[in-house]
Amino acid sequence: MDEPNVQDDSRKFTRESAEYRREALILATLDLIAEMGVRGATVREIAARANVTQGLIRHYFSSKDELVQAAYEHHMNTLTDQTAASSGEGTALSRLSNFVDASLRPPIVDPSAVALWAGFLNKVQHDPKMQRIHQRTYNYFRDHLETLIVAALRECGRSVEASEAMQLAIACNAVIDGLWLEGGALPDAFAEGQLAQIGLESVSAIIGIPLKKEVEQP
Amino acid sequence: MDEPNVQDDSRKFTRESAEYRREALILATLDLIAEMGVRGATVREIAARANVTQGLIRHYFSSKDELVQAAYEHHMNTLTDQTAASSGEGTALSRLSNFVDASLRPPIVDPSAVALWAGFLNKVQHDPKMQRIHQRTYNYFRDHLETLIVAALRECGRSVEASEAMQLAIACNAVIDGLWLEGGALPDAFAEGQLAQIGLESVSAIIGIPLKKEVEQP
DNA sequence: GGAATTATTATACACTTGCATAATTGCGAG
DNA sequence: CTCGCAATTATGCAAGTGTATAATAATTCC
Numbered sequence A, B: 001m002d003e004p005n006v007q008d009d010s011r012k013f014t015r016e017s018a019e020y021r022r023e024a025l026i027l028a029t030l031d032l033i034a035e036m037g038v039r040g041a042t043v044r045e046i047a048a049r050a051n052v053t054q055g056l057i058r059h060y061f062s063s064k065d066e067l068v069q070a071a072y073e074h075h076m077n078t079l080t081d082q083t084a085a086s087s088g089e090g091t092a093l094s095r096l097s098n099f100v101d102a103s104l105r106p107p108i109v110d111p112s113a114v115a116l117w118a119g120f121l122n123k124v125q126h127d128p129k130m131q132r133i134h135q136r137t138y139n140y141f142r143d144h145l146e147t148l149i150v151a152a153l154r155e156c157g158r159s160v161e162a163s164e165a166m167q168l169a170i171a172c173n174a175v176i177d178g179l180w181l182e183g184g185a186l187p188d189a190f191a192e193g194q195l196a197q198i199g200l201e202s203v204s205a206i207i208g209i210p211l212k213k214e215v216e217q218p
Numbered sequence C: 001g002g003a004a005t006t007a008t009t010a011t012a013c014a015c016t017t018g019c020a021t022a023a024t025t026g027c028g029a030g
Numbered sequence D: 001c002t003c004g005c006a007a008t009t010a011t012g013c014a015a016g017t018g019t020a021t022a023a024t025a026a027t028t029c030c
Helices: A018-040 A043-049 A055-060 A064-086 A092-103 A111-126 A128-155 A162-185 A194-207 B018-040 B043-049 B055-060 B064-086 B092-103 B111-126 B128-155 B162-185 B194-207
Strands: none
Touching (some): A018 A043, A018 A055, A018 A064, A018 B018, A043 A055, A055 A064, A064 A111, A092 A128, A092 A162, A111 A128, A111 A162, A111 B018, A111 B111, A128 A194, A128 B162, A162 B128, A162 B194, A194 B194, B055 B064, B064 B128, B092 B162, B092 B194, B111 B162, B162 B194
């Protein structure tokens, strides 16, 4: 995030690759939106936090709106990538457990993550393009969860119809989202691991299968 | 919400009670925060929507921040009042069912309600006073739900320890919040009544008691 | 190594924002 | 009826907003 070329000689600035600058601007934007909302994230602050002057934003993005859109897309892609990684290996049951557990601990459960989500909501509700990104990500999560649930049930010798599976996925997704929300909005109201534990028990109850938290190897 | 005195003669304005003006300003503020966020709700727009000029805001509130705080408090109080009303009569089981059901239908589930919540979040996270209001309301909801759950369990001849009851309440609260969130953020993704149905089934599963939706009398 | 390219900075502008202060004007008290 | 007070409007201001345009300077290509 800092300048990679530490040449503090009389150079007034350093040229960086377009990719580097775009990402720096996007990350600064996400930071600021989490802190102050979209309107509070001014182009001047964004530029300052990305160590450039404000004019450069217009060089990479045709408007602030476009930068915000790009930031949203970047953020959502990061989210889905993280998720995909969290439930990679093992039996279906353990993959589901790990997924729930990981979704209810830092860095997923985090005040600024919730703030970021809230900051974007207005834009999402008004801009059709952002709406599509939102819907796509939501569906991705829910389908992922549904796949895990169906696999876990099958592993226990049970099978469900498609519509029932979808309802289970919606419900489990809601528990996770609700706990995520509350953990991020009231960080001090829950003990460490409490959210994950409650999440696991609730998902267990909803799908009717006991899930155990993975034992950590120290 | 409109002017009560319809005297469109040459009067330039009408004097109203302090209470009336305060409430009009607060409601206009809530409307605008839901639409554009706190920063987007400018004093000029608020005044216009309350049918006054912007100077009057300073006459009733010492700053925009104070107006926003008052609006938040007003909103939260309205919320808790509505909740208390939704689960008034009947057996414990039916009161719990009604509470869950009412929490997952309009007007509670509503895009602007979620937008309002999101709009306030930044302020809540930064301003200790608003944080207290938030915490108080959250606790109120959770305790209310916990009371309903414990009563319903007792009605079925079961009893739970305090810590277990709290966990059940947190979990049920999370399902409700998560479904509320998703219903408000993606209004077209769910059929009418679907959220309420999923909510009832999930709460049933979590606490281990079958809940039936009340039959409506047409 | 010099010139072209273009990433980057610098400056300017029209507009909005919250707030302060002064000027009105409706309305009740006497 | 009119006088005084406070509710309300009118006006102004300094700071901040996004964006447009011109000026500079770092890097590349030959």
